[in-house]
Amino acid sequence: MNRYLLSALTMSLLTAFTHAHAGEGAAAAKTALTAKPAALGSGIAVDYFDPSVRVQDDFFTHLNGKWLKTTAIPADKASWGSFAKLQDDTQPQLRAIIENAAKSPNQAAGTDAQRIGDFYASFMNEKKANALGLAPLNAELARIAAIKSRAELPAMMAHLGRLGVGLPYDFGIHQDAKDSTKYVADIMQGGLGLPDRDYYLKKDDAKLADALAKYGVYVEKMLALAGSKTAAADAKAILALETELAKVQWTKVQNRDPVKTYNKVELAKMAEVAPGYDWQSYLDSAGISSKAGYVIVSQPSYLKGFADVVNKTPLESWKAYLQIHLINAYAPLLSKPFVDTRFAFYGTTLSGVTEMQPRWKRAVGAVETSQGESLGKLYVAQHFPAERKVRMEAMVKNLLAAYKQSIDTLDWMSPETKKEAQSKLAKFRPKIGYPNRWKDYSALVVSRDDLVGNVMRSRTLESNRELNKLGKPIDREEWGMTPQTINAYYNPEMNEIVFPAAILQPPFFDAKADDAVNYGAIGAVIGHEISHGFDDQGAQYDGDGNLRDWWSAADHKNFAAKTQMLVKQYSAYSPLPGYNVNGELTLGENIADNSGVAIAYKAYKLSLNGKKAPVISGLTGDQRFFMGFGQVWRMKMREPQQIVQVKTDPHSPGQFRANGTMMNQPAFYEAFNVKPGDKMYLAPKDRVIIW
Structure with missing residues (x-):
């Protein structure tokens, strides 16, 4: 259960001061409106300020208003902002690394360079993909067509799961939440072609209903392209089947509960959890039976x-379902009609993207997915100066020290629980930049002229890599992200915070800027990830990564009162008419933003060692700190993608991450002289102060 700074979905689709006030803050605030381009060391993009919007009324728009007015979302993006731009800036660097390998066809077989270069070359050979059409999937489609009874479905599900096909359920390998010294298989729900169950069930939502109807058209088109003579009837059957699955799926909010989603089941008793399905056949075919005595069932009722x-579903409907999900999983690798049809639905209809990414970007993404750490090793060597890691380590140390001090001053945590919290904090393990030990891809066979085969072998290798963890010691050196990922995460089962190399760039980390902006940006990111260990989910795990209640009843009550205020605050935000933020779904991330900024501010103050921060570009240190946070969330999103985010993403939209967080920070009010009557003002009793 990794807790990311930014959702995987968003990453893959890739973000006037009028009150009189005595003293330095007000004078600097007035200056900010007419500030010239930032002097060296400020790190604040003052040229994006919108002086027509008062900071006290809308911090996000004041800070980013000119950018919002003048910046268009690139045609090949569903959203655009700090994260997406940094990712886009990183891709040419990765391309250069990959193409250098690809231009050397005589690389020694079995080397990282050979695998990277040949994989990329196989993707870039569009002429061959077009000539092959659907042929690379013919063998797998024939296997599905040959199914003669429902008894064969479990083994087929296991086989297709290894190939990365989306199915009604799948398993993932991670630490046992109640015994973090062991790996366990977790069986969880899945299998929908649309982003969420609401797309199938919310009949009163015109936009979701339209997406469902267009999904049916898409499925029919894909089946027809594959040569089906019954595409129309099969498409209706597939939608009916997926709708039945959607009806019994748990909601995103229900799935946030780590206690309710922990259901330990002995393999022999799986038939009792879900009778009428041959679980033994699935477990044997998936390779779980020989390696484990039990599994964790995330959603038993599902x-x-x-x-x-x-x-109750005809076998022919299941065969059509498996065929379309196989085609869907591999369509981006096939001939142009399949690529274009899939993009028209998932890119344009669901996300609003009007132009497909150039083939080289898609090829870079494919290499990253298949051999991310091999590519990351080369990326770090060329683009990650050692001094960044040193400075980051110092900031992490300061953030942990600030949390340590804050725990002892909390008014909502009992003395006994504070001791446990200190113990957990002391066991936090930071990982910065890149792994100490790199993944081994030597077993991956890559051919320069077999794109689909390369992807199938890559997915099978990763599936086997995960499965082989069962019964072995926990690998505490493993990373859940590659070094070139623009993101960060907290893993409660490892009790670790992880910051990949690529996020340590402006606007998150600016080596040439004053500490204020860095503490507001990457410092708040560090604080965000640490706080996940103490949010409504992470706090249910102890310092060793075990799911254990270490809070008193009074702590739970006090914390719930604070968090319910956050639920109410964010549920009132609406990025689009008729679509409000789900305050319960986004609660953990909103807690992390709130807490991360509060602790980063304390750490920033500690870093000054009692000295007064300089005024740079007419901005005080405190103002630059908060602006550092606000400019990180500079983001625009297309309407269809905004709907997907509201329905599926545990993160609030960027403008609310900026404004909502600031409204709960007492120091923000002082820095910008926010008073009653201002739109950014919350009465002290309504502010959520956790740390």
């Missing part, structure tokens, strides 16, 4: 519902 759907 698996029971799924088994019922299996037995």
Whole structure:
């Protein structure tokens, strides 16, 4: 259960001062409106300020208003902002590394360079992909067509799961949440072609209903391209099947509960959880039976519902379902009609993107997915100066020290629980930049002229890599992200915070800027990830990564009162008419933003060692700190993608991450002289102060 700074979905689709006030803050605030381009060391993009919007009324728009007015979302992006731009800036660097390998066809077989170069070359050979059409999938499609009874479905599900095909359920390998010294297989729900169950069930939402109807058209087109003579009937059957799955799926909010989603089941008793389905056949075929005595079932009622759907749905409908999900998983690698049809639905209809990424970007993404750490090793060697890691380590140390001090002053945590919290904090393990030990891809066979085969072998290798963890010691050196990822995460089972190399660039980390902006940006990111260890989910794990309640009843009550205020605050935000932020779904991330900024501010003050921060570009240190945070969330998003985010993403939209967080920070009010009557003003009793 990794807790990311930014959702994987968003990453893959890739973000006037009028009150009189005595003293330095007000004078600097007035200056900010007419500030010239930032002097060296400020790190604040003052040229994006919108002086027509008062900071006290809308911090996000004041800070980023000119950018919002003048910046268009690139045609090949669903959203655009700090994260997406940094990712886009990083891709040419990765391309140069990859193409250098690809231009050397005589690389020694079995080397990282050979695998990277040949994989990329196979993707870039569009002429061959077009000539092959659907042929690379013919063998797998034939296997599905040959199914003669429902009894064969479990083994087929296991086989297709290894190939990365989206299915009604799948398993993931991670630490046992109640015994973090062991790996365990977790069986979880899945299998929908649309982003969320609401797309199938919310019939009163015109936009979701339209997406469902267009999904049916898409499925029919894809089946017809694959040569089906019954595409129209099969498409209707597939939508009916997925709708039945959606009806029994748990909601995103329900899935946030780590206690309710922890259901330990002995393998022999899986038939009791979901009778009528041959679980033994699946577990044997998936390779779990020989390596484990039990699994964790995330959503027991869903698996029971799924088994019922299996037995009441005609076999031919299941075969059509498996075929379209196989085609869907590999369509981006096939001939142009398949690529274009898939993009028209998932890119344009669901995300609003009007132009497909150039083939080289898609090829870079494919290499990253298949051999991310091999590519990361080369990226770090060329683009990650050692001094960045040293400075980051110092900031992490300061953030941890600030948390340590804050725990002892909390008014909502009992003395006994504070001791446990200190113990957990002391066990936090930071990982910065890149792994100490790199993944081994030597077993991956890559051919320069077999794109689909390369991807199938890559996915199978990763599936086997995960499965082989069962029964072995926990690998505490493993990373859940590559060094070139623009993101960060907290893993409660490892009790670790992880910051990849690529995020340590402006606007998150500016080596040439004053500490204020860096503490407001990457410092708040560090604080954000640490705080996940103490949010409504992470706090249910102890310092060793075990799911254990170490809070008193009074702590739970006090914390719930604060967090319910956050739920109410964010549920009132609406990025689009008719679509409000889900305050319960986004609660953990909103807690992390709130806490991360509060602790980063304390750490920034500690870093000054009692000295007064300089005024740079007419901005005080405190103002630059908060602006450092606000400019990180500079972001625009297309309407269809905004709907997907509201429905599926545990993160609030960027403008609310900026404004909502600031409204709960007492120091923000002082820095910008926010008073009653201002739109950014919350009465002290309504502010959520956790740390």
